[in-house]
């Protein structure tokens with residue numbers, strides 16, 4: 001049995017939205033088109049525009065309505081910032097960037113900061129060797145100061161969450177919060193598994209806002225286990241890797257994948 005992967009952020013979002021519990025943790029998300037972009041900017045002021053099938057933070061654009069010095073719009077991709085006085089000009093430029101690829105628009109979350117850099121959280125959920133979903137790793141990811149994404153492949157720095165949360169929570173508050181993230185992650189795995197029975201692992205990207213509410217930004221079905229090597233506690237990566245080997249992620253020869 002091979003490990004099931006699901007690329008489309010839009011497909012995964014729609015499945016998760018059917019859960020009342022998960023919905024409370026999902027920023028409003030729509031397909032990218034002029035009407036949806038306009039309405040989302042009016043409602044939320046800041047949105048993220050992302051490729052439906054993207055990875056590594058590639059193609060991710062942060063778009064804002066601005067008031068000063070003049071009313072208009074601003075977007076950032078990588079380290080490029082552009083401003084436009086009208087929505088039509090903004091939209092034309094974004095359409096060029098996206099080319100023919102499908103995109104989504106998601107309510108932007110104002111991420112917590114550490115030393116003035118944004119950070120978010122990756123939570124790893126895996127089927128353990130007893131075939132039960134388990135939260136095996138949590139790690140923070142600090143964005144490069146000039147970027148709008150936290151991905152390691154886009155210059156982000158993986159870092160233990162307690163270091164990033166020192167300004168925001170006491171150790172006991174953090175312990176409660178981490179349990180909440182684990183519960184959320186396991187619930188996501190269960191909901192996705194009902195539709196995709198052969199998923200074995202998920203990596204959930206979670207944003208925390210100023211009220212410490214966790215928001216699910218996306219769910220990866222082929223998460224990178226090696227990020228957890230950056231943690232000082234080496235037992236985390238060891239377990240993540242051991243479970244991945246147990247469900248066959250690093251099996252080399254096809255022959256050994258035949259079980260029965």
Ligand SMILES: Nc1ncnc2c1ncn2[C@@H]1O[C@H](COP(=O)(O)OP(=O)(O)O)[C@@H](O)[C@H]1O
Pocket residue numbers: 027047048050054055056057058060106107108109110111120148149150151205207217218
């Ligand atoms: N709605 C959002 N609000 C705030 N930041 C976001 C939002 N969506 C994405 N980001 C930032 O962009 C990064 C990449 O977006 P993500 O949806 O995870 O796509 P990818 O598959 O490229 O990793 C996230 O880790 C986060 O730092």
Ligand SMILES: [Mg+2]
Pocket residue numbers: 056057151205218
């Ligand atoms: Mg991501």
